[in-house]
Every structure is written in C-alpha cells, then in structure tokens.
Amino acid sequence: MKTRRRVLLHGRHKMLSLVIILMVVILTAAGCAGALGRGVAQGWAGGVVTSDTVIVGSRGGKIIALDAEDGTIQGDPAVLVTQVPSGGFGCAAGGASGVAIYSSPVISDNLVYVGGYNGKVYAYLFDGESLATEREYAFPSEGYLTGSIVGELALDQEGRVFFGSSDGKVYALDTKLRIQWVYDTGDSIWSAPAIQGDSLFIGSFDKKLYALDIADGSQRWVFETKGAIIAAPLVYGDKVYFGTFGRRFYAVDTASGEEVWRFPADDTDENKPKNWFWAKPLAANGTIYAPNLDGKVYALDADTGALTAEFDLGGPISSSPVMVDGLIIVATENGDIYSLDTADNHKTLLAHLEDVEGEKVYEEKVQAPLFAGDGTVYIHTFRDNLWAISVQTGEELWKKSLTSEDSE
Amino acid sequence: MEVVGQIWDTILLSPMINVLVVLSSVLFNNFGLTIIVLTFIIHGAMFPLTRRQMRASKGMQELQPKIAELRKKYARDKQKLAQEQMALMKQSGVSPAGCLLPMLIQMPIWIALYQSIIRVLAYVPEDFLKLSQHLYTPWSTVFSQVPLESSFLWLDLAQADTLLIMPILVGVTMWMSQKMVTPDSTDPNQQTQGRMMLWMMPIMFGFFAMSFPSGLALYWVASNIIRIIMQYFIGGWGGLATVFRPRPAEADQKAQKRPVPVEKKQKTDKAVDADIVISRESTEEGTDDGTSGDKRPDGGRSYPDSIDAIKRQSRRSKSRRRKRR
Numbered sequence: 001m002k003t004r005r006r007v008l009l010h011g012r013h014k015m016l017s018l019v020i021i022l023m024v025v026i027l028t029a030a031g032c033a034g035a036l037g038r039g040v041a042q043g044w045a046g047g048v049v050t051s052d053t054v055i056v057g058s059r060g061g062k063i064i065a066l067d068a069e070d071g072t073i074q075g076d077p078a079v080l081v082t083q084v085p086s087g088g089f090g091c092a093a094g095g096a097s098g099v100a101i102y103s104s105p106v107i108s109d110n111l112v113y114v115g116g117y118n119g120k121v122y123a124y125l126f127d128g129e130s131l132a133t134e135r136e137y138a139f140p141s142e143g144y145l146t147g148s149i150v151g152e153l154a155l156d157q158e159g160r161v162f163f164g165s166s167d168g169k170v171y172a173l174d175t176k177l178r179i180q181w182v183y184d185t186g187d188s189i190w191s192a193p194a195i196q197g198d199s200l201f202i203g204s205f206d207k208k209l210y211a212l213d214i215a216d217g218s219q220r221w222v223f224e225t226k227g228a229i230i231a232a233p234l235v236y237g238d239k240v241y242f243g244t245f246g247r248r249f250y251a252v253d254t255a256s257g258e259e260v261w262r263f264p265a266d267d268t269d270e271n272k273p274k275n276w277f278w279a280k281p282l283a284a285n286g287t288i289y290a291p292n293l294d295g296k297v298y299a300l301d302a303d304t305g306a307l308t309a310e311f312d313l314g315g316p317i318s319s320s321p322v323m324v325d326g327l328i329i330v331a332t333e334n335g336d337i338y339s340l341d342t343a344d345n346h347k348t349l350l351a352h353l354e355d356v357e358g359e360k361v362y363e364e365k366v367q368a369p370l371f372a373g374d375g376t377v378y379i380h381t382f383r384d385n386l387w388a389i390s391v392q393t394g395e396e397l398w399k400k401s402l403t404s405e406d407s408e
Numbered sequence: 409m410e411v412v413g414q415i416w417d418t419i420l421l422s423p424m425i426n427v428l429v430v431l432s433s434v435l436f437n438n439f440g441l442t443i444i445v446l447t448f449i450i451h452g453a454m455f456p457l458t459r460r461q462m463r464a465s466k467g468m469q470e471l472q473p474k475i476a477e478l479r480k481k482y483a484r485d486k487q488k489l490a491q492e493q494m495a496l497m498k499q500s501g502v503s504p505a506g507c508l509l510p511m512l513i514q515m516p517i518w519i520a521l522y523q524s525i526i527r528v529l530a531y532v533p534e535d536f537l538k539l540s541q542h543l544y545t546p547w548s549t550v551f552s553q554v555p556l557e558s559s560f561l562w563l564d565l566a567q568a569d570t571l572l573i574m575p576i577l578v579g580v581t582m583w584m585s586q587k588m589v590t591p592d593s594t595d596p597n598q599q600t601q602g603r604m605m606l607w608m609m610p611i612m613f614g615f616f617a618m619s620f621p622s623g624l625a626l627y628w629v630a631s632n633i634i635r636i637i638m639q640y641f642i643g644g645w646g647g648l649a650t651v652f653r654p655r656p657a658e659a660d661q662k663a664q665k666r667p668v669p670v671e672k673k674q675k676t677d678k679a680v681d682a683d684i685v686i687s688r689e690s691t692e693e694g695t696d697d698g699t700s701g702d703k704r705p706d707g708g709r710s711y712p713d714s715i716d717a718i719k720r721q722s723r724r725s726k727s728r729r730r731k732r733r
Contacts, residue, residue: 041532102533150533188530188555205530205555227552246552274545278537293540318537367537 041117041148043100046320046380048107049373053129055105055112058402059384061098063105063114065130068373071388071398075130082118082144102150103192104369108159108175111136115149115163123177139177145169152192152232152369154200156214164189164202170210172217181217185210192232192280194240199254201240203229209242209250211257221257225250230276232320236283236302241290243277249290249298251305261305263290263298273298280320280369282328284342289328291317297330299345309345313338320369322377324391329377335364337379337389350394355383420520422542428524429543429550437553439529440560443623447630450517451638457513458638465589466643467500518624525623529566530555558623565623572618574625579614581632586610588639588646 045057053074054066062077080099103115112126123137147167154162160180161173166188172180187206194201199220200212205228211220227246234241239260243249251260264272274294281290287308290298293316299309315332322329328340335353340346353364365382372378376397379387388397427449432442451458474496482489526532527539536555543550558566562573569575586609590602617625639646 041534044533190530190533207552228555244552245554247548272548275543276540276551278540316541367534 041100041102043102043117044319044368044380044382045101045114046104046369046371047378047386048105048112049371049378050107050126051128054373054378054386054388055107055126055131056378056380056386056402057101057103057105057114058380059100059382060403061101061116062402063101063112063124063131064402065126066386066400068376068388071386071400073400076133078112078122078124078131078133078135080114080116080118080120080122082116082120103152103163104371106153106155106161108155111159111175113153113155113161113177115151115153117148117150119145119148119165119167121149121153121161121163121173121177137177139171139173139179141177147188150190154193154195156195162193162195162200162214164191164193164204166190168204170200170202170212170217172214183210183212183217183219190230194233194235196235196240196254201233201235201242201254203231203233203242203244205229207244207246209233209240209252211240211254223250223252223257223259227276231278232280234281234283234288236288239302241281241283241288241302243281243290243292245276247272247274247276247292249273249277249281249288249300249305251288251302263300263305263307265305275316278318282321282323284323284326284328287342289321289340289342291321291330293318295332297321297328297340311338311340311345311347313347319366322370322372324372324377325375327391329370329372329391331366331370331379333365333367335366335381337366337377337394339391339394348394350391351389351396353379353381353387355381355385416516416520417542420516421523422544424517424520424524425528425539425542426544426547426550428528429553429556430547432528432556433549433553437557438560439556439558439565439623440563440626442556443525443565443626444630446521447627447634451631451634454513455638458635459642462589462639462642466646469589469643469646471496471500518627521627522620522624525565525621528554528556529558529621529623531566531621560626563622563626565626566621568619569617569622569625574622574629575614575617578617578625578628578632579610581629581636582610582613583607584648585632585635585639588636588643588648590647 042059043057043061044059047054047056049068052068054068055063056066057063058077061080063080064077065074066072067074080101081096082099100117101114102117105112105114107113107126110126111123112131113121113123115121121139122135125132125136145165145167147165147169149163149165151164156162159175161175161177162170164170168185168187168189170183170185170189170193172182174180185204185206185208187204189202189204191203195214198214200214201209202212203209207225207228209223209225209229211222212218213220225244225246225248227244227248229242229244231243235254238254239251240254241249241251249263251262252258253260273292273296276293277290278293279291281288283289283302286302288300288302290300292298295313295315295317297311297313297317298307299311300306301308313330313332313336315334315336317330317332319331319333321331326342328342329350330338330340332338337350337353339348339350341348353366355362355364362383364385366379367382368380370377370379372391375391377389377391379389380402381387384402386400386402388399389395390397428442428446431445432439435441435445475493478489478492478496482492527535527542530536539554558564562571563569583606586606590606613628617628
C-alpha cells in the first residue's frame with residue numbers, strides 16, 4: 001500500500017520536481033559564473049616591440065618574449081599569479097590563478113612593467129632576449145590594491161610609472177615601484193594616462209578629465225563632460241583630445257583646461273556617433289582619427305574639429321589603432337584589419353583574421369591594442385593568438401598561439 | 409545556438425538593460441532604488457499571472473482534505489484516484505499548472521536581470537564592452553548614463569554582500585512567502601515534501617545570494633516582500649499564521665492532561681488514518697446515530713483498529729470465558 005502511495009505522490013510531484021531541478025541547474029550554472037566573478041575577466045593586453053623582440057601579455061596571465069622575425073618564444077614566460085578565494089557551491093576552487101592582463105607591458109631600460117587585473121603592478125628584468133621568471137619589483141609589495149588595473153601604464157622620460165585603478169586613484173611610482181604620490185578622483189579609472197612635459201591627463205568614470213602635475217600629483221584643472229571617459233586621451237600640439245561615453249569627442253587646451261571644440265558641435269542626436277568612444281585616438285598631418293564602437297573612424301580637423309572624413313569599417317572598434325609608416329592600422333572586433341592612408345584618406349582591407357584548427361575555422365576577435373615595429377603590425381586576438389602582419393602587403397608573416405605548449 | 413542567443417538578447421536582455429539605465433537616470437542615479445522600482449514594475453506586469461498562481465495555490469490548499477478523502481477511498485485503485493482527483497480539480501477550477509507557470513516565466517527574468525546588473529555596473533571589462541551593443545541608439549541618455557553607481561546603503565551592488573545580511577534576508581523573506589502558501593496536510597509523505605520545499609528553496613537562494621552580486625539579492629528580497637503582501641491580500645497569512653499559534657501536537661499534549669475522552673479519540677483517528685483500514689468504515693457503518701461511540705467513557709479505546717484486532721479480541725474474550733469456567 002505504501003509503495004503504491006509513493007508512486008502516486010511521485011507522479012503528482014514529478015513536474016514540480018523537474019522544475020526545481022531545472023532551476024537548480026540553471027541557477028547553479030549562473031551562480032558558478034557569479035562565483036568565479038573575476039575569473040571571467042580574461043584580459044586583452046597588447047605588447048611592446050624592442051630591438052628584435054616582441055613582449056606581449058597573454059590571456060592566461062603570462063608575459064611572453066618572442067622573436068620578432070619568426071615568433072619563436074624566447075626563454076620561459078613570466079607568469080602573473082594571484083590568490084583566489086574559493087567560490088560558492090564548490091564551482092571555483094581556491095588557490096593560485098593566472099592574472100587577467102588588460103594593461104599592455106611597457107619597457108624602460110632593462111625592466112618590463114605590467115599591471116594586473118588583480119590590482120598589482122609587476123616589474124621583470126629583461127636581458128634583451130628573454131624575461132626573468134621571478135619578478136624584480138611589485139606594487140604593492142604585499143597584497144593588492146582594492147581596485148583592478150584595466151588601463152595602460154604610462155612612463156615618463158625618467159622611467160617613472162603612472163596608472164589609474166578601479167579604486168578611483170591615480171598612482172605615480174618610481175622605477176623600483178615605490179610610491180611617489182596618489183591622487184583620488186573618487187570614481188573608477190580604466191583610462192590610461194597621457195603625459196606631456198610635466199602634465200598628466202587622465203579620464204575617469206566620473207565623466208571628468210583631470211590634468212595633474214606629474215611631480216607631486218597636484219590638480220591643475222578638471223574638465224567635465226557628459227559621459228564616462230575610458231578611452232586614453234591623446235596629447236597633440238597644445239591640445240588634449242579624447243572621446244567619451246556621451247558619444248562626443250573633445251579638444252581641450254592643455255594649459256588652461258578650456259574647451260577648444262567638440263564633435264559634433266551641435267546637440268542634435270542625428271550627427272552624433274552611434275556608440276561610445278572606447279579606443280585611443282591617433283593624430284597625423286593635422287588630423288585626429290577617432291575610432292568608435294559604431295564601427296567608424298572619424299577624421300577630425302585638429303584645430304577646428306570639422307569632420308574631414310569618415311571610415312566605415314563594418315565592426316565595433318575597441319582596439320586602439322597604431323601608426324606605421326604613415327598608415328593608420330585599425331582592427332575591428334570582427335577580425336578585419338584596415339590601413340588608412342593619412343595622405344589621401346584612403347582605406348584598404350589588409351587582412352581578415354581566421355584561426356584554422358583542422359577543418360574548423362574560427363573568426364578572430366580583436367580587442368587588444370595593436371602594436372607595431374619595423375613595418376609589421378602585431379595583433380593579439382581573443383583566441384590568444386599573436387599575429388604578425390605586413391603593413392604594406394597584409395601578408396601573414398607568422399602566427400603564434402600564446403596558450404601552446406612551448407609558451408608554458 | 410547563436411540564434412537563440414540573439415533572440416534572448418533582443419527580447420529580454422537588451423530591453424532589461426535599457427529600462428534599468430533609463431530608470432536609474434530618473435531615480436537620481438540610485439541603482440539600488442532602480443532595482444526595487446523595477447521589481448515593482450515586473451510584479452505589476454505579471455500580476456494577473458501571479459494572482460492566478462496564488463488563487464490556484466489557495467485552491468489546492470483548500471482541496472487537501474477532499475484529496476485526502478479520495479486517497480483513502482481509492483487507495484487500491486490508482487487510475488480511479490487520478491481520475492477523481494482531476495475531476496475534483498476541474499470542478500473546483502484549480503490547476504497544478506497554475507502554480508508553476510508564473511514561476512517558470514520569472515526564471516528568465518532573473519537570469520536577464522543578473523546579466524544586466526553585471527554589465528551595467530562594469531563588473532568585468534569584457535561584459536561591459538559587450539554592453540555597448542545592447543544600448544538603444546535613439547535613447548541618447550543610456551549611453552552617457554553608464555556605468556551606473558554601484559553603491560547602495562552598505563552594499564556594492566556589483567559584489568556579493570560580505571556582511572551576509574542580504575543572504576539572510578533572502579532566506580527569511582522567501583521562507584515567509586513559502587510558508588504562507590504551504591498547505592497543512594495530514595498525509596506524512598506530503599508533510600515531508602512540503603517541509604522540504606519550505607526549507608530547501610530559502611536555503612538554496614540564501615546560498616546563491618552569498619555568491620551573486622548583491623543587486624540580484626536585492627531584487628529577490630524586494631520580490632519576496634511584494635509576494636508576501638500580495639499573498640496576504642489574496643489569501644491572508646495562510647500557513648504563516650500557525651507559526652505564532654501553538655502547534656497541534658502541543659495542543660494535544662495540553663489537552664491530554666485533561667481527561668476529555670473526545671481528545672483521545674482524535675488521537676486514535678490519526679492512527680487509523682495512517683493505516684487506511686476498512687475497520688473504521690465498518691465501525692462507522694455500524695452506528696446509526698452517527699456518534700460512532702465517540703462519547704464512550706473509555707474514549708473509544710476498546711474499539712478495535714483492524715479485522716485482525718477484532719479476531720484477536722474475540723479469541724482473547726473466548727479464553728477469558730474459558731478461564732472463568
């Protein structure tokens with residue numbers, strides 16, 4: 001009798017049980033993503049080229065040195081690790097984990113600096129060919145900053161290191177990563193600083209651009225806009241240029257902090273770019289090239305802000321472009337690489353990146369800033385491949401997987 | 409799969425993100441307040457469904473005694489029992505699906521809200537970058553409004569609450585809401601199931617709230633409170649009222665201290681219910697006045713509980729008679 005009753009109950013609550021199980025599975029999956037949280041951050045670092053070596057930050061938290069000629073990995077990579085607390089529901093085990101790197105490595109003398117998403121800056125010795133696997137300096141030397149480092153690091157002529165953090169602060173460090181000064185903006189910073197002479201310019205989530213004295217971090221002026229500033233500013237001549245989340249692009253006088261012009265000049269929405277300014281602009285021949293997530297690069301007159309050309313590249317542009325031999329090289333998130341000729345504003349599709357694995361073809365996604373050297377542009381993709389493409393011909397010179405065994 | 413993702417984005421995620429951002433700009437850039445107001449809006453939009461679910465739950469609650477009777481009556485005929493149950497539910501206008509549908513509809517909304525919160529608060533750079541493709545171009549405000557301010561009261565809405573206040577609140581409010589609609593049942597199996605549901609869901613969501621961004625926990629708490637209020641107006645305090653009253657077992661114990669025969673008979677009835685025996689029916693059939701011997705001074709103790717017991721009692725009486733002789 002009892003068995004029959006159980007069967008009956010089972011049947012009656014079968015649907016309810018299924019719903020509960022379904023909920024548990026879906027929410028646990030989502031919960032794991034939530035528990036891993038920062039583990040989802042994978043990074044999009046670019047790199048730097050020095051003599052015959054390319055130094056790049058991989059998506060697995062490694063700083064890798066490669067031969068610029070053929071992409072051969074030189075020496076062992078330096079690995080950035082962080083201590084991760086265990087996540088909920090046992091879906092994220094605690095322990096050491098690779099650090100996501102958004103801030104491209106920069107080099108000064110024999111030291112390579114890189115900022116980690118874990119809120120720490122590392123310095124590694126570089127002997128001209130390979131990196132030391134153990135860090136030379138770190139900031140903070142113990143523990144981490146309360147905010148992540150997403151923006152690029154900037155170096156001044158003396159090799160001092162400047163960067164902003166999600167904790168809302170701008171930090172200045174000496175070459176041995178000892179703190180010089182801190183300036184608090186009060187909101188997150190993902191923008192990279194731009195340095196000219198004794199001034200530093202940096203944008204913040206609080207919709208303001210700050211001009212600071214590089215010597216002591218004192219504030220020179222603040223320029224308020226109507227959108228968060230994530231794109232790194234560009235200093236060109238006596239003006240600082242930057243785009244915002246308010247879909248506007250500004251030119252501000254570096255000395256006074258006064259607005260010189262804005263694009264678009266009027267407030268009508270029809271003329272506005274369709275999306276955020278995320279990538280860093282470039283300047284050439286009196287023209288500012290401002291990439292936008294709407295897939296266009298806006299060419300603006302540096303003095304007046306007048307639109308001189310518009311390049312529709314067909315995909316969001318989040319990767320900062322680079323200039324090589326008078327050509328501006330731009331990558332879209334869809335993996336299209338274009339060259340824009342600054343002389344005649346002519347665009348050329350250089351390459352479309354596709355990763356072939358056996359019979360499978362994967363579209364490459366580009367979010368990391370481009371970097372270049374000696375007629376070659378280097379592109380670090382979402383699938384953790386580093387591509388070397390000839391700027392003149394668009395030919396693939398080499399491609400290296402940064403997650404392959406020899407990069408271990 | 410990609411198509412499913414696009415449909416998901418177009419129908420749920422993008423509207424949710426844009427509404428959140430616009431609401432936030434109206435509500436003094438206070439994202440916590442935005443989540444609470446959005447919860448009201450979502451519940452308001454789903455009120456007809458929710459009301460149906462609550463009425464269905466209440467109807468199911470009220471049907472429990474009748475269903476228990478049916479179970480006793482058709483204990484040996486499973487098919488007939490199912491038919492009778494369906495007929496009873498149809499007659500009363502109650503459907504078990506009415507209880508589940510609103511819950512199913514809410515699930516994608518939770519997930520979309522979770523994804524929206526993660527993106528608008530710039531939790532992870534990759535997610536935040538993706539957000540740009542979800543914003544409605546003609547809505548100028550949404551572009552300049554993000555990233556939203558994530559602090560609310562003691563919380564960073566993009567992170568889990570380290571003080572564990574939100575997980576506790578999620579668990580407590582969900583338990584209260586569940587308790588209001590959990591039917592009292594005399595069936596031990598059903599009681600176990602009900603108890604499991606009552607505790608499992610709040611504990612599970614409490615644990616989730618420990619890992620999810622507290623913005624989502626805030627949505628759960630607000631959502632539970634709204635449900636409690638709606639349930640109160642539709643069906644009163646329900647099972648929650650019994651929490652503050654002495655439980656039946658306690659009441660029985662108190663009653664047993666007094667020599668009232670009726671109380672003792674009730675206890676005997678429970679034992680009979682558990683075994684579902686025919687003897688009780690036969691006993692009832694044998695009393696024309698309908699009193700079933702309840703008022704006997706011995707509290708019905710001498711009534712046998714089963715046919716075997718009747719046989720045993722008969723044998724014992726015979727042996728006693730022999731001894732006397």
